[in-house]
Amino acid sequence: MLESGRAVELVGDNVVQTDRGPYLDYLARCEQAFRPFAPISLPDFFKGRADNVTSLQTELRTSGRQVAIYGERGVGKTSLAMLADFFARFNDETTHMVRCQVESTYDSIFEQLLLEAGLEYVPETIETEARRQGGLAAGPASITGAKSTRTRGRAIVSAQRLGPSLLLRRFAEQEGLLIIDEYDRVQDKTTHTRLAETLKHFSDAASKTKIIVVGVAETLAELVGEHQSLTRCLAEIQLDRMTGDELSEIISAGEERAGVTFQEGVRQKIIALSDGFPFYTHLLSKYSADEAGRVLLDNPEAKPVVSEPEYRKALQKAVTGGEATLRDAYRTAVITVKRKTEMYKNVLWAVAYSQSHEVQVQEIADNIGLLTGKRPRHEGLSNYLGPLTKPEKKEVLVRVRQGYYKFANPLMRAYIRLILEEHNISLGGQLLFPWMRQIKPRG
Numbered sequence: 001m002l003e004s005g006r007a008v009e010l011v012g013d014n015v016v017q018t019d020r021g022p023y024l025d026y027l028a029r030c031e032q033a034f035r036p037f038a039p040i041s042l043p044d045f046f047k048g049r050a051d052n053v054t055s056l057q058t059e060l061r062t063s064g065r066q067v068a069i070y071g072e073r074g075v076g077k078t079s080l081a082m083l084a085d086f087f088a089r090f091n092d093e094t095t096h097m098v099r100c101q102v103e104s105t106y107d108s109i110f111e112q113l114l115l116e117a118g119l120e121y122v123p124e125t126i127e128t129e130a131r132r133q134g135g136l137a138a139g140p141a142s143i144t145g146a147k148s149t150r151t152r153g154r155a156i157v158s159a160q161r162l163g164p165s166l167l168l169r170r171f172a173e174q175e176g177l178l179i180i181d182e183y184d185r186v187q188d189k190t191t192h193t194r195l196a197e198t199l200k201h202f203s204d205a206a207s208k209t210k211i212i213v214v215g216v217a218e219t220l221a222e223l224v225g226e227h228q229s230l231t232r233c234l235a236e237i238q239l240d241r242m243t244g245d246e247l248s249e250i251i252s253a254g255e256e257r258a259g260v261t262f263q264e265g266v267r268q269k270i271i272a273l274s275d276g277f278p279f280y281t282h283l284l285s286k287y288s289a290d291e292a293g294r295v296l297l298d299n300p301e302a303k304p305v306v307s308e309p310e311y312r313k314a315l316q317k318a319v320t321g322g323e324a325t326l327r328d329a330y331r332t333a334v335i336t337v338k339r340k341t342e343m344y345k346n347v348l349w350a351v352a353y354s355q356s357h358e359v360q361v362q363e364i365a366d367n368i369g370l371l372t373g374k375r376p377r378h379e380g381l382s383n384y385l386g387p388l389t390k391p392e393k394k395e396v397l398v399r400v401r402q403g404y405y406k407f408a409n410p411l412m413r414a415y416i417r418l419i420l421e422e423h424n425i426s427l428g429g430q431l432l433f434p435w436m437r438q439i440k441p442r443g
């Protein structure tokens with residue numbers, strides 16, 4: 001039972017009161033520093049990425065440049081975009097962000113951004129109709145140059161079409177940022193053309209409000225489409241996976257904030273298993289630091305330390321409780337209904353075992369041999385590789401070219417390596433994984 005930080009526990013026949021306050025405070029500090037499921041919003045916890053931050057600052061401070069931030073899923077794009085106002089010293093009150101959905105369109109994206117800026121866009125004809133019916137004070141009393149009026153405390157902007165000219169009238173003279181996140185999800189083709197047109201207009205008009213487009217993509221063209229006109233006006237910031245040193249900084253920041261120490265060996269394993277993704281560093285650090293904090297329940301003065309047992313608990317928790325989409329995709333991929341076989345699992349383990357992202361079928365067969373002691377004939381593997389690229393197995397693999405496969409979701413490799421590591425621990429650590437061997441001592 002918990003009452004304002006004090007727990008009443010039954011130890012033998014005695015009722016003992018323990019002060020859970022220090023433990024709960026500790027968990028709250030861990031929560032601030034290790035955030036696997038949320039982007040970084042406090043600059044103190046944003047680590048590494050020095051070159052990207054410098055480019056972002058320079059580009060946002062260069063007249064006529066808009067910015068695109070792109071990279072693999074989960075590398076830290078939203079975190080960088082959310083802190084753009086801080087890094088480039090823009091006012092956060094004039095910084096607005098919208099997160100796109102599959103069904104988002106140009107109009108819905110910019111209507112949302114206008115709303116965030118306290119403005120409601122109403123197409124001219126509808127507004128005129130509403131005014132006639134509702135008897136609202138007639139415009140055009142312009143605050144932006146567009147026809148506008150004010151109702152229920154919110155200004156209404158109106159034009160026949162939502163487009164660059166209306167947006168520039170509203171935003172060009174005011175320093176600010178319009179951030180369009182998860183733009184890769186947008187399916188509507190005309191949205192891409194209209195956004196390209198808008199980026200160009202914002203640049204030509206040297207708008208003081210800048211647009212930042214963010215999304216998962218391998219190239220700029222994949223994110224915003226092929227538009228010749230964008231080459232000069234759109235700066236690209238490509239985010240790579242984070243380096244071991246950068247990931248180590250995340251752990252150090254958490255150590256300092258929460259008052260916990262990670263044993264060097266464990267720290268290195270967490271970094272190696274993260275595969276460059278800060279998500280896994282946060283996830284494993286959080287679970288193991290939370291676990292280490294339990295010493296505070298017995299001794300509020302204790303200094304929590306993350307060592308092997310806490311790491312193992314964290315690993316288990318990360319496998320079973322980590323990211324639901326990955327977990328579900330993995331389960332669906334390995335489970336067989338009609339004929340029981342371990343081969344789907346073996347194939348996925350073998351792909352994750354490889355040092356390469358794009359793995360050749362022969363190597364998959366070799367790796368299965370290493371992991372199970374029985375190498376299958378690689379010709380027979382297509383019976384399993386094929387289905388793993390299909391919706392029935394959640395398309396976990398992609399065939400890159402003849403004879404080569406990779407994980408569709410780059411985070412999957414790290415997820416399966418967690419499973420491999422857990423499995424290895426249960427075998428008493430018999431296997432030496434190549435990616436774990438890369439661990440180097442900190443200098």
Ligand SMILES: Nc1ncnc2c1ncn2[C@@H]1O[C@H](COP(=O)(O)OP(=O)(O)OP(=O)(O)O)[C@@H](O)[C@H]1O
Pocket residue numbers: 035036037038039040045046047048049072073074075076077078079080216250277278279282
């Ligand atoms: N520079 C950083 N320093 C510390 N942690 C970071 C950094 N960048 C990202 N993270 C952490 O990594 C995880 C993923 O970050 P974020 O959501 O920003 O990535 P993303 O690229 O936008 O992901 P998605 O592709 O899923 O949208 C979060 O837990 C976030 O807190």
Ligand SMILES: [Mg+2]
Pocket residue numbers: 077078079181182
């Ligand atoms: Mg994001």
